[in-house]
Amino acid sequence: MTVSTAVPYTLTRVGVIMTPDPTDPQEAEGVLTEAEVLGAAGYRALAFLLLREDRAEEALRATDRGIEAEHLQSVAPVDRAKLLTLRGSAFAKLQRRAEAAEAWRSALELDPGNAGAREALDAHRKAADGGAAESAP
Secondary structure, eight states, X not given: OOOOOOOSOOOOXXXXXXXXXXXXXXXXXXXXXXXXXXXXXXXXXXXXXXXXXXXXXXXXXXXXXXXXXXXXXXXXXXXXXXXXXXXXXXXXXXXXXXHHHHHHHHHHHHOTTOHHHHHXXXXXXXXXXXXXXXXXX
8 A cells, every 4th residue: 555645735835824003002902912932033023012001010021031031042132122122111111220220221332323312311310310400519
């Protein structure tokens, strides 16, 4: 008896199955949160969406998961810097300024050209300097 191992069909990539509606953040979040494994890039995207909706605690948890995922896969320094930039933004929204500044500094160590981290850290420093100047006698 001979058993054929030939597959009677072929798979052809035709494009993206679903693109979330850019005007509906819940749709993109639903796609991301239903995935069993997101990987670092998926958690970074989820953190971005959650921050856009001012859901900083959840965004911070997404960055935690992204950092965990990075240990399982190779991630480029610029991508890790993007995740740390989002992490800093989540800390800032939660009024955890020292942790925000540390995340932004870490992002800049990995990617000195990260404009988001640079702008956030500069704004943080100006606010800290302004607060000190206002409270001085």
